Amino acid sequence: xxxxxRRPGNQDTRQSILDAARSVFAExxxxxxxxxxxxxxxxxxxxxVHHYFGTKEKLFLASMNSPINPAALIPAAMAGPRxxxxxxxxxxxxxxxxxPAGAAAxxxxxxxxxxxxxxxxxxxxxxxxxxxRAIAELALDDEDASLRAALVASQMAGIAVVRYxxxxxxxxxxxxxTLVRALAPNVQRYLTEPL
Amino acid sequence: xxxxxRRPGNQDTRQSILDAARSVFAExxxxxxxxxxxxxxxxxxxxxVHHYFGTKEKLFLASMNSPINPAALIPAAMAGPRxxxxxxxxxxxxxxxxxPAGAAAxxxxxxxxxxxxxxxxxxxxxxxxxxxRAIAELALDDEDASLRAALVASQMAGIAVVRYxxxxxxxxxxxxxTLVRALAPNVQRYLTEPL
Numbered sequence: 001x002x003x004x005x006r007r008p009g010n011q012d013t014r015q016s017i018l019d020a021a022r023s024v025f026a027e028x029x030x031x032x033x034x035x036x037x038x039x040x041x042x043x044x045x046x047x048x049v050h051h052y053f054g055t056k057e058k059l060f061l062a063s064m065n066s067p068i069n070p071a072a073l074i075p076a077a078m079a080g081p082r083x084x085x086x087x088x089x090x091x092x093x094x095x096x097x098x099x100p101a102g103a104a105a106x107x108x109x110x111x112x113x114x115x116x117x118x119x120x121x122x123x124x125x126x127x128x129x130x131x132x133r134a135i136a137e138l139a140l141d142d143e144d145a146s147l148r149a150a151l152v153a154s155q156m157a158g159i160a161v162v163r164y165x166x167x168x169x170x171x172x173x174x175x176x177x178t179l180v181r182a183l184a185p186n187v188q189r190y191l192t193e194p195l
Numbered sequence: 196x197x198x199x200x201r202r203p204g205n206q207d208t209r210q211s212i213l214d215a216a217r218s219v220f221a222e223x224x225x226x227x228x229x230x231x232x233x234x235x236x237x238x239x240x241x242x243x244v245h246h247y248f249g250t251k252e253k254l255f256l257a258s259m260n261s262p263i264n265p266a267a268l269i270p271a272a273m274a275g276p277r278x279x280x281x282x283x284x285x286x287x288x289x290x291x292x293x294x295p296a297g298a299a300a301x302x303x304x305x306x307x308x309x310x311x312x313x314x315x316x317x318x319x320x321x322x323x324x325x326x327x328r329a330i331a332e333l334a335l336d337d338e339d340a341s342l343r344a345a346l347v348a349s350q351m352a353g354i355a356v357v358r359y360x361x362x363x364x365x366x367x368x369x370x371x372x373t374l375v376r377a378l379a380p381n382v383q384r385y386l387t388e389p390l
Contacts, residue, residue, distance in 0.1 A: 109308070110308045110309055111309075112360070112361065113304070113305045113308035113309060113356070113360055114305055114306075114308060114309040119360055119361055119362070122361055123361045123362060123363055126361065126363060127363060131363075146364065146365055147365050147366070147369070147373075147377065150357055150363045150364070150365065150366040151366070151377055151378070153353075153357055153361075153363060154350065154353035154354045154356070154357040154358075154366065155349065155350055155353050155381075156353070157352075157353040157356045157357060157361075158348075158349035158350050158351070158352040158353020158354070158356065159349045159353070161308070161349070161352045161353065161356065162345055162348050162349040162352060163349075165307070165308055165314055166307065166314055166317055166318040166321065166348075166352075167314070167318060168318055168321060168322060168326075168345045168348060169341065169345070170341055170342050170345065171342070171345040171346070171349065174342070181390065182342065182346055182385075182390045183346070185384065186350075186381040186384060186385070189380065189381060190377075190381070195376065195377045
């Protein structure tokens with residue numbers, strides 16, 4: 001009897017569902033994709049999709065090979081004084097990029113850059129799983145909320161490109177504290193100050 | 196008789212030189228690469244390299260298929276009041292990304308993301324052709340100059356990723372003025388304010 005945290009299931013079926021999920025999420029976006037449509041695409045019963053992957057969100061993270069679950073990370077990072085949210089967010093993102101999961105995250109970013117289809121999945125991931133949560137946690141309800149979130153995303157994506165892909169010094173070798181100090185006021189401005 | 200602004204030369208020889216240049220620039224970096232070493236790699240006389248491409252810098256831009264020449268753009272953008280340098284720099288970079296040359300620039304960035312070798316060329320380009328010039332023009336002579344330049348690069352690379360590759364709204368569709376207003380104070384802080 002096989003013992004493992006993950007339900008192995010039929011690997012061919014699992015893979016068919018993941019392939020179908022990537023296709024449907026990229027085509028329709030996260031919000032408009034349904035478990036039902038993914039099941040149709042994979043030619044399986046919707047109950048099987050739920051059985052293997054649980055929620056639509058979990059299926060989405062699995063289909064992207066996401067090394068992290070933003071739902072578990074973002075609320076904790078956003079809790080606390082609002083005027084230090086930038087610092088906490090930068091520290092969180094750097095801790096993910098610098099962790100063992102970071103290599104997988106960089107691989108995802110590289111893949112998103114080179115492939116239109118993967119770019120669409122990455123956009124859905126960033127917008128629906130990361131930015132939307134951050135906006136909700138900070139209760140950014142002004143009309144600029146989406147702009148603020150996208151600007152924060154631009155700074156965090158850019159630091160990943162410079163630190164891990166292009167490896168431009170001294171950012172490539174800087175310790176996380178130095179970068180948090182340098183980046184946090186800028187991210188804070190995007191979050192809560194006049195634009 | 197062929198009339199064209201560009202000296203056509205022998206296309207095979209030109210291509211051999213460009214291939215050799217990419218290889219040597221990626222291996223040694225821009226500063227340590229020499230026309231002589233590139234000529235040896237291409238198995239041609241160094242005089243021929245000069246004849247076809249002029250300076251090492253021009254050869255570098257040609258080998259990267261750079262759609263722009265930073266030497267022609269940066270000094271003009273940096274001239275003017277120091278406390279508005281961030282605004283001028285953001286406006287310049289967006290005008291390049293948004294121009295017909297921008298598609299080529301985005302293609303370069305995509306390529307740099309997917310390939311270690313192209314990433315090294317891109318790093319040499321950003322550091323030696325763009326950041327070094329900007330530092331010199333602004334006379335950023337403090338010990339943080341390289342950090343400041345790399346942070347600016349992170350913001351500009353990130354806005355390219357979000358606007359042109361991931362196409363996250365509202366940044367993807369925003370007009371340039373809106374983005375300049377949103378980004379300029381952050382870039383200005385990286386350039387001249389305490390980090």
